[in-house]
Amino acid sequence: MPTQPPAPHVQVRIGARGSKLSLAQAGHMQRRIAAALGADPADLAQVEAVAPLIVITTTGDRVQDRRLLEIGGKGMFTKEIEEALLGGRIDCAVHSLKDIPALLPDGLCIAAIPEREDPRDAFLSLKAERLEDLPRNAVLGTASLRRQAQALHRRPDLDVQMLRGNVDTRLAKLEAGVADAILLAFAGLKRLGLDHLPQSLIDPVECPPAPGQGALAIETRLADCEAAWVRAIRHGPSVVAVAAERGALAALEGSCKTAIGAYARFEGAHLKLIVEALSTDGQKRFRHAGEADMTELADPEASARALGLSLGLAVKAEAGDAIDV
Template identity: 65%
Template sequence: MSSQPPVVRIGARGSQLSLAQAGQMQRRIAAALGAPPEEAERVAPLIVIKTSGDRIQDRRLLEVGGKGLFTKEIEEAMLAGEIDCAVHSMKDMPALLPDGLVIAAVPEREDPRDAFLSREALTLEDLPQGARLGTASLRRQAQSLHARPDLDVQMLRGNVGTRMAKLEAGEFDAILLALSGLRRLGLDGAAKSFIDPVERPPAPGQGALAIETRAEDAHQPWVKALQHADTTLAVAAERGAMAALESSCRTPIGAFSQLAGGELSLIVEALSPDGKLRYRRQGAVNLGPMTAGEGGGEGALAAARDLGLRLGAELRDEAGDSIVLPE
């Protein structure tokens, strides 16, 4: 007798972190489908898809096409009907998605802060003059140089383990990584300190996951089971700012949103790539009773995004091209 065919095929990158994140969602999807944990791989199998972003390790993403390189092949597989959903890091998601695909659910967010790792220094401020800081993020580069113009910021690509090994080998004096990734891998104990998200906001959506599906599948019950209302609203505000700033890997911006007592606050900053110029805006919107209901309600979601769009547009008008890395 043949086994029951898969119900939900999950596409994911092959990195250790991607598989850890997808594995967490696989167990939750299986539970939503009514399957016990031991049946997770049968009812929600993981399909590993290597992306261009994984293959290209010797250059910044901005040099070869931007953050969409981490999603392109996975999205093509979804549109071709080879997978049913994908689990992405939200900060890797471009502002615009291909026609026919949507971010259908945003699970509860992990800690959005950046983590500071070093063999000796406890904080960025403790590093010696001219210390070598490793990062592939233009935002982290600009924010770090704004605080410490003397630093020698060098490109560091690769998965979490590769980056930590290069630090340990002495190739860098310090590196910056997303705390959420370290936690999902059980490596957060390696961090010496954490970056204040108000002083230096993380990437829009950092710490959150995006469950991407075809538009016609977005309202499936298993999708709704993954949704977290407060995270959805915070991410909507941050990505609204990103969209207004037309952010790509060529634009260093950070955004940090929190929901407390029905009020959604947002801090957005944009910097010149060399860190010399920094522009900031902050604001809030009272969502009140709109926060009730699954996913926060459409009215709350629109208000959150509008807050981000407004603050992002103000920054864009003030900063102009000074925040865009020349081609």
Template identity: 60%
Template sequence: MTFPVRIGTRRSKLALTQSGMMQRAIGHALGVATADLTEAVPLVEIVTTGDRIQDRRLLEVGGKALFTKEIEEALLDGRVDIAVHSMKDVPADQPHGLCIAAVPPREDARDAFVSATYAAFDDLPMGARLGTASLRRQAQALALRPDLIVEMLRGNVDTRLQRAADGDFDAILLAVAGLNRLGFADRIGERLSLDQFLPAPGQGALALQTRIGDADAAWVAALNDPMTALAVAAERGAMTALEGSCRTAVGAHAEIAQGRLRLTTEMLALDGSARWRRSGEIGDVNAADAHDQARDLGLRLGAEVHGLAGDQRIKL
């Protein structure tokens, strides 16, 4: 293995925290001493378009690929060797020459309810103001509570938490995984039901992206968690079939128990007035073709939901 192994990362506190976790794990897998870590496996900070634009929904300026594009360009140009992404930010199709080489063990996939005043989602009063930039969370919240006033909330986790604390919103919705990783678990009022708030495909998981020629690097097997990768393959299959993007309200979550994988996926009308859902499973998660089976399951269930829901994209 040739050093340094450079990790491309966004500059947000959460991105640096997640990339630091992977930096230490990769260094350990490669036998790098702690004292040599920052030199042997350096973090290369890259500002993405998604980070620069904070006053509009991503769908208005190009979608969630804006969080990955500049880092992927650095990979292709050879300026970095690994990219660390939140899996839910990774578009369905990989750029030519790149691949997701490893998927580490997943954090909690649920959404978090955060409020300075109310303990749980069901405690919100009529007409409460709910902050989120996610069309999925907006639609799911409105499906349960059509009286809520949903307002856009962008910015890093610290900014969002501060706005909730300042009373700009009655409550906000965030990912449990990010709050856990940043040490903000105590700010979570309620971990929302996976049934009522089906997560975004890949939520809670990380994607370690490399050039295709580096996909068999020495650290890959040590960091990849086969069961997380399998669940994510199913969810991303559904996302592909549903054209999941920042213009649609799409959820997908796979759980593995007793050797079986069960996937649930859904699409919602953006105002929460309708939701279309399908579930299915594969029977042997240890089969040689389990990854293909999981993706095919996601594609099939996603296509069924899409057939029921039709075009639910927000019109620009």
């Protein structure tokens, strides 16, 4: 006889996009949240009782034939979900952190970041092992201005074509020869069990990923930011690292209209950060690096964000309008 779920003292309704990757990520966090609420994460009935998953289709999911900057930026993956949060139809949202704009709507917060997955970009191709090995004038498919600019900085001969869609769609287009290579977040491939597919991984210091790439974000209303279940799923080092990267994002007023990369990592107690911005054609690149000792700081998250802000402002001052679309 199946176990009957306990009557929950708290129910947390989870909102997420309906893509395969989003559902895989949300399902993982659904079990984590259910466990934090006292349910058995292996018992599906208990999990569904205390942490039901609600699928919400976003504008970014519906419009697949244009770059995000043409339809309103990366917020198009979060707008409808955040409206459901503010309207009380869900209690939290599971996002890929890199999809969240630097500024959140009033009344909402990024309440928790669990342990971050590998933040690197993955190179996939049927013709080459690395970007450098592609034949001249090869077609690279990507919808990311950052990936476009970084690739053109290394290989200005490449023909970069806009390629949107979910992971399966992009892989199918690669297989069909629409592009000679594509770039995807390695974290997403790992969460889908496809981490065997990349030919190689991109060095995150040489080509910093999107700020927050590889991290999931649990977004809630402000009143729930310090709920016990929220605190139970936070991962301190990941919170600090992405705070630095998003500090740089905020300083650069980053969106899908700017090619921005940021990568923070711990070496012992030292947090090291590299920030870069590029012109969309890749010809101009502006980079600044710095570090901070996180030992015994009262608020390491705030210190990390300050580091990101300072480096982001330094990049912005040097670049001027060279990085504007």
